[in-house]
Amino acid sequence: MSREELYSWGLKRGITMLRRVKELNITEEDLDTYRNAALQTVGGGIGIALHWIAFTPTIEQQATEEQKKKWLKPAQDVAIVGAYAQTEMGHGTFVRGLETTATYDPSTQEFVINSPTLTSTKWWPGGLGKTANHATVMAQLFTRGKCYGPHNFMVQIRSLENHQPCPGVTLGDIGPKMESNGNDNGFARFDHVRIPRENMLMKFARVEADGTYVQPPSSKLAYSNMVYLRGTFVMSAAQALASATTIAVRYSCVRRQSEMKPGEPEPQILEYQTQQYKLFPQLAAAYAFWFAAWFMTQQHGSITGNMEKGDMSGLAELHALSAGLKSYTTAVAASGVDVCRMACGGHGYSHASGLPALFGGAAALCTAEGENTVMMLQTARYLVKCFVQSQAGKTLTGTVAYLSAVQPSPVAGNRNMSDLGTLVAAFQHRAARMVKHAAMQMQGEMQKGKAREEAWNSCSVLLIKAAEAHVHSFVVRNFAETVQTVEVDESVRAVLTSLCQLYSLYGITEHAGDFLKDGYLTGRDIDAASSHLSAMLARVRPDAVALVDAFDLHDKTLHSVLGRYDGRVYEHLYEWAKKSPLNKSEVHESYYKYLQPFLKNNRAKL
């Protein structure tokens, strides 16, 4: 499909989806599920989905009751269609750096929305280019000559009559991308566009008619929504890995290749240890991340409940964890999907496999909603703070409690590397050691005279690695606790336990240096881990197809010839190829235009 066809198709599909959501008359409780579903379709490239997952929730969360009356129902009923316009050409994750301005004019009681520079052009928001007629625009609020930082404003950007851009608004699509090309990720420039004062979303901060700025009661409230949104990214990471492993595991049972033993038939490629080593850790990660997303959802629910009672405790911890989890899981998912793609050999490179599109979708998760490195550094900042508090005698709790309990000198010995408790303890020791090491290194740099910011920058690689180790240890512990407590059949628990061991042992062998460095694990422990891992690969093998089938992904969702449930890969690869646009004619028109005259001319000269 051409870019235009893709956009049309996406719009049609998005509207169909929104129509269904409305017809089903969904409840508040269902909403989360649907938002997740909508988020999934964004991967497929539908700009209008952002109306549902970003624009409408912003009204819900940031508008006053009066504002909700005006915009929420039209948004929910899709009488207006909106985009969430935050990112600019020159600034993404660093929101404080945004350049769009909203300057209050008390004489008319209006805000003037303006794009003062080229780099202030809003850039990337989904649906902004061609679809939306409204947008919540994040802009630096100026009133009475003072800047109060970024705030959200409701701006009508296209006419409801003829869809033409409103006066002073320049709109367009930002052009083709790696994937998601049905989505009109757009740009917007504002040339002194005037909106009523009441169009500032004022649930928290307010600007009075005379231009007085009124502080929000707590700036922490905004964090809660970020935590929620990042949780959806963890779930998306799990789903990307679930899809990719479903395709690759099924195909690896269809594909036969090479000789394992001379003279015997070619084995299914899933019999090769190297293939298991590629796919099973990704399969285990899909489960691990799914459970991590569950944890986030539960914690977010409980913390939101506490916040309504005025209890903010636990929010900072969960916020820090959510940033790191978003970063870690999406990075592992993107590279894991590509491992699955390559494990399908050449056919993985064809769009028939569905894997290039899955990779493009997973790759987008790494830079969207907070760039992954910046996210991980947020987690690191929290961990360093915790370490300092712990040094000062404070007892840490929750997901960081183990940082207080780090042993000063490791107890080496022949550990039982197939015991989940031993593995969890090893991950926690590693993380605690690395957090301590990074924090001490930073303190050392400052003692040598570096400013705090310089010391931070010169230790940032160590800090990132420490934060990754923390998140990794959380994922392992949460996986282990889930398989021990989840209500399932004991035979299912046994399989999940093997998968959890596999995930943990893989992590240890891949990061062996972190465990060996201070002697916490010995070379013999690593050999034991490596040999247990081989055993787990073999043990998971017979259940691998069941473990991917359990994701319950329909062929219509997978869009993969290789991952078909019925295994009839080759027949359908041939049918799929026949539909290539180049096969519409036996001799392509470009032959007559370019090739024929060239060959004829060359033949004549022979």
Added chain:
Amino acid sequence: MSREELYSWGLKRGITMLRRVKELNITEEDLDTYRNAALQTVGGGIGIALHWIAFTPTIEQQATEEQKKKWLKPAQDVAIVGAYAQTEMGHGTFVRGLETTATYDPSTQEFVINSPTLTSTKWWPGGLGKTANHATVMAQLFTRGKCYGPHNFMVQIRSLENHQPCPGVTLGDIGPKMESNGNDNGFARFDHVRIPRENMLMKFARVEADGTYVQPPSSKLAYSNMVYLRGTFVMSAAQALASATTIAVRYSCVRRQSEMKPGEPEPQILEYQTQQYKLFPQLAAAYAFWFAAWFMTQQHGSITGNMEKGDMSGLAELHALSAGLKSYTTAVAASGVDVCRMACGGHGYSHASGLPALFGGAAALCTAEGENTVMMLQTARYLVKCFVQSQAGKTLTGTVAYLSAVQPSPVAGNRNMSDLGTLVAAFQHRAARMVKHAAMQMQGEMQKGKAREEAWNSCSVLLIKAAEAHVHSFVVRNFAETVQTVEVDESVRAVLTSLCQLYSLYGITEHAGDFLKDGYLTGRDIDAASSHLSAMLARVRPDAVALVDAFDLHDKTLHSVLGRYDGRVYEHLYEWAKKSPLNKSEVHESYYKYLQPFLKNNRAKL
């Protein structure tokens, strides 16, 4: 561009290129350069380039003098256009498993080319679908009732008059792929197509008129060409990293983000240690792989010379190294290009960056011309053989000499981690230890009663890692030797030495476990490596732009708005976006078709 437009564009560009090559009347010496250039364009997706890099060389190398008279000049003058048809739907790297048959019929002195199964369909060859009118077809040779394995046959597949497929031949395009969509990677099925006996490429093996099969004088001759071809992949890996780092390093000097110190202007993002840690190891790898490709070219030349004198020594070693190098460098390049893409944040995801296409091109290198895991296992097989020979008292030479010299017990101590000799020795110790460990593990499995093939499979993850360590140590040593011996200005040598240290130290910290496991390096050594690495990141920073400019990649080659030589990124991002097909009209036609009626209907119900 639609798939059809892409194909047309590719064909036109490919023909222009071939025309230029002819007009320039290039010499034999120039040929290699041009083939490399052609290989590059394959990344851009031009099927006809395969005529030049695969079809024509096959004639040169595998045809008799008489056959050359018939086909070489027409091929060189592009009076015929050919594809190299080896890979099938069901078999790729495992060439012995190919199913296409060429059965000799002495009664007519013809071969019958046949596709007996669906999976025997030729699948993937570039240019085969719509462009080529000839193909060298790899098929299992049957004569006098016996199969002699895969051989190459010249088959005309389309009419020279009207480009229609020849009788019995079914052709087509295999459909859209991750990248390279201007290339008509094709399929071909043969229904008992008869070709003269003389169409078997008979420089080596022959079939006499009566059907007698005559063995080739040495089966080793074919290896030489494989070594050459894999060398071009190493060069392509280097070029992919060169392009990606050029884009990302330049953009990181244009992009400013966040606050390093409160109140100060936003720094260039290349000032952040985390950004340097992403980009500089890729930059160093580009140089390291370039030097490795040089080594391969020189060695291939010298060994070809020896072979002509009947001396086959060194071929097996170089062949094994070439397989592992192809695997290692292309894998690092593909993931490295993606690191560069993500280091450009959201804009890296836009095709304006040029990085998604570069990634697609690099990713193709991992599964093409021998799947990477299979390639690395070839190297492992050779290393195990060498280890066994070394145990039996044989002194190893060349790139594997160090395997004989592995110290039984490591000498630990505070090593000077900024000394190149120390770093090279550490890499060699690591590789030797891992080869020994994998080989001993395999011997152990066999002693426990496993068949050799089972033992091989159950140790294959260890074997792969050992082979990777061997290749890695080669790349490090070759890099160190090159910077010490290459004739350059001393100031240039100093910069290259820093880059080589950076590359080596990065490898040690990323694989710390391999060096710590037997105590060869200590935790203190790793800390020293890590701190020297930080110092090298800072030292390379001022030269980073010069180091990418030295690749001398023109804007026209890079196709990247972010990587522009003049740094005018944002202006051109805006200009580029305006050209999006969706921006041809202010209101897209799909608005009238889908969105307007939907919104109108919803408004009416409000």
